[in-house]
Amino acid sequence: MVVVGSGPGGLQTSYYLRHLGIDHAVISADPSPGGMFRRFPFFQRLLSWTKPYGPVPREDRFYQWFDWNSLLAEEPESKAIMPTLMDGSSSFPSRPEMELNLATYAQRTGLRVRYDCRWESTRRDGERFVLQTSDGEYRCQVAIFAVGIAEPYKPDTPGFEHVAHYADTRSPATYAGKRLFICGKENSGFELATGLLQWAQRIVLCSPRPAKLSVNTHSLLGVRARYIQPVEDQILGGGVFMLNASINRIERLGSGYRVLCSRSEGGPELAVDADEVIAATGFVCPLRDLPDLGVSVYGRSQLPSMTNYWESATLPGIYFAGTIGQGVSGMKKYGLPANSGAVHGARYNARTMVFHVAQRHFGVEQPRPVVEPSRLVEALLEEATHAPELWNQKSYLARSFSLDSGKGILDEGIVPLADFVDTEGSAAVAIAVETDDTGDIHPAVYVREQGRPAVETLLSSQPLHDFRTAEHRAQLSSLLSGVTAGAVR
Amino acid sequence: MALSPQELVDMLSGLSLFADLSRPQLEQVAHKMTEESYPVGQRILRQGFTGTGFYVILDGEVAIKIDSEEVARLQKGDFFGEMSILLGEPPVADVVTTRLLHVLHLGGPELEGFLRDHPQVMYRMLKAVALRLYNASRTRS
Numbered sequence: 001m002v003v004v005g006s007g008p009g010g011l012q013t014s015y016y017l018r019h020l021g022i023d024h025a026v027i028s029a030d031p032s033p034g035g036m037f038r039r040f041p042f043f044q045r046l047l048s049w050t051k052p053y054g055p056v057p058r059e060d061r062f063y064q065w066f067d068w069n070s071l072l073a074e075e076p077e078s079k080a081i082m083p084t085l086m087d088g089s090s091s092f093p094s095r096p097e098m099e100l101n102l103a104t105y106a107q108r109t110g111l112r113v114r115y116d117c118r119w120e121s122t123r124r125d126g127e128r129f130v131l132q133t134s135d136g137e138y139r140c141q142v143a144i145f146a147v148g149i150a151e152p153y154k155p156d157t158p159g160f161e162h163v164a165h166y167a168d169t170r171s172p173a174t175y176a177g178k179r180l181f182i183c184g185k186e187n188s189g190f191e192l193a194t195g196l197l198q199w200a201q202r203i204v205l206c207s208p209r210p211a212k213l214s215v216n217t218h219s220l221l222g223v224r225a226r227y228i229q230p231v232e233d234q235i236l237g238g239g240v241f242m243l244n245a246s247i248n249r250i251e252r253l254g255s256g257y258r259v260l261c262s263r264s265e266g267g268p269e270l271a272v273d274a275d276e277v278i279a280a281t282g283f284v285c286p287l288r289d290l291p292d293l294g295v296s297v298y299g300r301s302q303l304p305s306m307t308n309y310w311e312s313a314t315l316p317g318i319y320f321a322g323t324i325g326q327g328v329s330g331m332k333k334y335g336l337p338a339n340s341g342a343v344h345g346a347r348y349n350a351r352t353m354v355f356h357v358a359q360r361h362f363g364v365e366q367p368r369p370v371v372e373p374s375r376l377v378e379a380l381l382e383e384a385t386h387a388p389e390l391w392n393q394k395s396y397l398a399r400s401f402s403l404d405s406g407k408g409i410l411d412e413g414i415v416p417l418a419d420f421v422d423t424e425g426s427a428a429v430a431i432a433v434e435t436d437d438t439g440d441i442h443p444a445v446y447v448r449e450q451g452r453p454a455v456e457t458l459l460s461s462q463p464l465h466d467f468r469t470a471e472h473r474a475q476l477s478s479l480l481s482g483v484t485a486g487a488v489r
Numbered sequence: 490m491a492l493s494p495q496e497l498v499d500m501l502s503g504l505s506l507f508a509d510l511s512r513p514q515l516e517q518v519a520h521k522m523t524e525e526s527y528p529v530g531q532r533i534l535r536q537g538f539t540g541t542g543f544y545v546i547l548d549g550e551v552a553i554k555i556d557s558e559e560v561a562r563l564q565k566g567d568f569f570g571e572m573s574i575l576l577g578e579p580p581v582a583d584v585v586t587t588r589l590l591h592v593l594h595l596g597g598p599e600l601e602g603f604l605r606d607h608p609q610v611m612y613r614m615l616k617a618v619a620l621r622l623y624n625a626s627r628t629r630s
Contacts, residue, residue, distance in 0.1 A: 299524035313528035333540030335596010
């Protein structure tokens with residue numbers, strides 16, 4: 001096996017492959033661990049929290065909900081590294097703290113990565129893949145690519161070739177007194193606007209649709225609360241403008257630029273002059289020649305089409321980890337995406353994928369502990385109340401238990417919810433945490449009878465998110481009474 | 490199928506649902522909806538499940554199944570999911586991919602605002618739904 005990448009996705013994948021005793025090589029073009037956190041975000045703080053003082057000890061699994069930035073490990077010394085490296089000034093780690101967190105994880109877990117080894121091309125050799133690298137050939141049965149969505153992308157609209165990309169942003173002081181035009185109204189655009197608010201003379205943010213705000217979408221979808229200051233400045237008329245318009249072209253004008261755009265609501269073409277234009281227009285997956293080999297890709301970010309276990313939908317044996325995993329939509333209830341693009345979602349995806357790869361390609365089975373029937377309801381409600389996998393990946397990952405008449409109740413661990421509900425297998429139950437369109441957070445139970453599709457039942461919410469109540473126990477017991485009968489005989 | 494933003498807008502301009510929109514409006518639609526891809530055999534809408542979305546097929550094919558029985562197939566330019574959202578009820582059918590699927594997706598709660606912002610799309614949708622009803626009643630009679 002070969003894993004490509006030494007960011008959070010590559011490290012987490014390698015850790016669990018080694019944990020299961022699966023031989024593999026990790027290669028990375030970078031000189032050190034950290035992936036994108038070696039450079040981004042520019043303005044030095046992450047969007048993901050690590051709350052040092054949670055209600056449970058840091059080595060407890062449930063603490064992971066309070067620490068979105070540490071990678072997962074089984075040994076106490078390698079768990080919850082992030083809070084030990086923060087200086088207390090914020091619950092959002094700085095970029096250097098995050099980079100150190102990942103380097104410390106790689107060092108403590110003893111992960112072996114061949115750095116400065118660039119994957120250059122790929123070919124098939126019978127059943128195997130051959131990765132040509134700057135350090136020779138790597139041959140493997142299964143390859144996992146954790147290469148991020150890392151290649152700067154600019155649209156082919158005329159004039160974009162003259163302007164800087166987000167990735168080329170300079171130090172803030174060099175924007176002092178400038179009229180800034182930012183193409184894009186997602187988090188990267190607002191990160192720049194927030195960071196340059198006290199430097200720029202004027203900031204215009206422009207994209208065809210109005211900005212979404214996470215506080216309105218009830219999810220991490222949209223501009224995060226941390227970057228909301230430019231919105232307020234616009235409302236107050238403080239030199240920030242948000243245009244809903246598509247850009248027709250960008251022209252050079254002296255030492256600056258003229259941006260010509262059509263407003264989404266109609267009207268004549270609008271010309272906006274600016275000293276600096278920055279394209280906060282996103283990144284694409286650097287998949288090199290994988291599409292030529294048969295990996296189907298889609299969308300502006302050129303994400304691979306994948307199965308629910310993050311395997312290429314068109315080239316079996318090629319898997320993806322890290323932020324690329326966001327290409328698997330899952331249930332996406334009410335349009336709310338999972339957090340697969342961030343470390344706190346991707347770390348669980350990686351572990352779940354490794355367990356799947358181990359079983360499917362290497363015959364390594366996970367232990368499936370027997371659960372006492374009298375414990376099932378409590379175990380499910382405990383998961384819904386605390387499980388970091390369920391809270392970080394709402395409507396996406398679920399805890400499942402099989403209800404096999406011969407073997408009793410078995411703990412099947414964390415599984416992709418979409419796979420669970422679409423697999424007409426043996427009798428089983430899964431629990432997930434979900435948010436609806438009003439922002440209400442509640443458990444959802446999926447019960448699958450032998451050979452039949454799963455049936456969804458939503459449990460009620462609870463003001464303090466503790467679902468271990470008499471009402472929930474009664475509701476769940478009644479739901480499971482028929483389906484568990486076979487397993488407890 | 491990876492389309493550049495320009496190619497995506499070109500493709501949308503050729504779909505009957507969006508046929509009345511200007512280019513800036515098409516660009517806005519392309520930004521409001523998200524592109525998604527699903528492997529063969531995956532359910533996109535699930536009979537009886539809450540929280541569904543609205544989908545426009547850009548490439549590929551799906552089968553509509555009621556109680557596991559296939560009743561129709563949809564292809565490029567077709568759309569699904571709107572009935573369940575408009576009625577506020579879980580879908581009465583499964584929608585399952587029969588070929589690798591590339592769609593534009595809009596979350597259920599966003600559909601009403603989207604249609605109000607783009608009444609031309611609402612009119613086209615209304616016509617398509619009326620045609621479905623007409624065909625269904627002809628089949629019955």
